[in-house]
Amino acid sequence: MHIKKQRLLTPGPTPLYPPALHAMMASDLHHRTEDFRKIYQSALADLKVVMGTSYDVVPLVSSGSGAMDASVSNLFSKGDHVIVCSAGKFGERWSGIAKAYGLRVTELTAPYGDAVKPAAVIAALAANTDVKGVFIQASESSTGAAHDVKTIGEAVRKTSAIFIVDAITGLGTMPLDIEGWGLDVVIGGSQKAFMIPPGIAFLSVSPKAWKMEETSDLPHFYFNLKKEAKNAAAGESSWTPATSLILALAEALKYVKSIGMAQLIDNAQLLAKATRAAAVALGLELFTPHSPGAAVTAIKAPAGMDSGKIVKGFRERFGAIIANGQGEMKGRIFRVAHLGYFDFMDLFAVVASLEMILDANGHPVKFGTGVAAVQEVYAEAAGIRQPVHVE
Numbered sequence: 041m042h043i044k045k046q047r048l049l050t051p052g053p054t055p056l057y058p059p060a061l062h063a064m065m066a067s068d069l070h071h072r073t074e075d076f077r078k079i080y081q082s083a084l085a086d087l088k089v090v091m092g093t094s095y096d097v098v099p100l101v102s103s104g105s106g107a108m109d110a111s112v113s114n115l116f117s118k119g120d121h122v123i124v125c126s127a128g129k130f131g132e133r134w135s136g137i138a139k140a141y142g143l144r145v146t147e148l149t150a151p152y153g154d155a156v157k158p159a160a161v162i163a164a165l166a167a168n169t170d171v172k173g174v175f176i177q178a179s180e181s182s183t184g185a186a187h188d189v190k191t192i193g194e195a196v197r198k199t200s201a202i203f204i205v206d207a208i209t210g211l212g213t214m215p216l217d218i219e220g221w222g223l224d225v226v227i228g229g230s231q232k233a234f235m236i237p238p239g240i241a242f243l244s245v246s247p248k249a250w251k252m253e254e255t256s257d258l259p260h261f262y263f264n265l266k267k268e269a270k271n272a273a274a275g276e277s278s279w280t281p282a283t284s285l286i287l288a289l290a291e292a293l294k295y296v297k298s299i300g301m302a303q304l305i306d307n308a309q310l311l312a313k314a315t316r317a318a319a320v321a322l323g324l325e326l327f328t329p330h331s332p333g334a335a336v337t338a339i340k341a342p343a344g345m346d347s348g349k350i351v352k353g354f355r356e357r358f359g360a361i362i363a364n365g366q367g368e369m370k371g372r373i374f375r376v377a378h379l380g381y382f383d384f385m386d387l388f389a390v391v392a393s394l395e396m397i398l399d400a401n402g403h404p405v406k407f408g409t410g411v412a413a414v415q416e417v418y419a420e421a422a423g424i425r426q427p428v429h430v431e
């Protein structure tokens with residue numbers, strides 16, 4: 041009946057930056073040419089600027105999980121003892137990968153919606169001096185929780201273990217001082233805050249991590265970090281790179297550099313704050329009240345309402361895709377994304393739509409309640425007027 045524009049509002053894939061999408065149309069180029077080498081090298085240089093590190097940043101043709109896999113298979117040896125901090129579906133993925141390669145895993149878990157406390161990691165490191173690596177999510181996208189990677193990184197740095205951070209939704213949503221905080225491996229993916237389609241992953245590798253690479257004995261062939269890093273330095277890739285995505289990445293990175301990584305992070309954090317304010321104003325419960333991240337806000341569906349109804353309402357009434365919960369959280373929560381190319385116009389629309397969907401499903405809403413909360417957060421941050429309380 042009415043026009044419904046298609047909108048992708050999930051925490052990955054995220055909305056695409058239009059100039060990056062346009063850049064992909066020039067994909068009829070060969071990767072072993074000077075033209076491509078220039079683009080590849082400048083994109084990788086910009087990636088280091090945006091990630092804020094002088095460490096090697098190794099690109100891979102894969103989704104984020106490929107880089108997670110490569111960080112295990114290239115840096116560890118069979119039987120190595122590692123600690124996995126697990127607070128959601130992605131933490132569980134770390135354990136799955138580590139166990140698949142025959143590592144001995146000590147899991148430190150937090151209930152879904154919470155974060156693993158630095159004190160638990162510090163205690164586990166003290167009790168297990170043979171630990172070779174500590175794995176974590178900077179942002180656990182399945183619950184919206186953020187980990188204190190600064191405190192944990194500073195603790196891991198004092199040991200001989202390396203700290204491997206899945207920052208796939210952490211990059212661009214929280215400050216990450218890779219060298220200052222002892223983050224040995226930091227993993228990113230193209231389809232999150234980098235505003236381009238899925239298919240490229242990348243990871244920064246510290247000298248301490250490269251040292252472990254020298255003695256690693258786990259099997260790997262396609263994902264060979266050392267080989268890839270060496271080739272990347274010369275503007276080459278070990279295998280055929282995802283040329284179209286590299287063109288897109290180069291364009292998106294120009295944009296991120298122009299606004300500044302700090303502003304991209306601030307954008308996500310402000311949208312997250314406004315979303316939390318809207319949820320509370322609408323009488324909804326936050327799923328991660330104690331350690332909320334800024335990549336995505338997970339909100340509990342009202343008692344007795346399946347969150348699938350909310351997801352379906354967005355899709356059927358408004359043509360928008362929002363995320364349900366994953367695994368056991370499916371049906372209980374829905375997730376509003378903030379990472380990458382999201383703005384306040386998006387959020388006004390999301391919250392206004394949410395109000396109507398909740399109301400239509402038996403959670404009465406005075407229309408405008410959540411939207412007003414978002415407006416207040418925006419107006420205060422923009423300095424449009426002083427904070428006032430909505431009645």
Ligand SMILES: *Cc1c(COP(=O)(O)O)cnc(C)c1O
Binds near residue numbers: 130181238
């Ligand atoms: C998206 C995501 C991944 C990677 O998932 P892929 O589907 O392999 O790209 C890993 N960790 C987190 C925290 C993520 O959000």
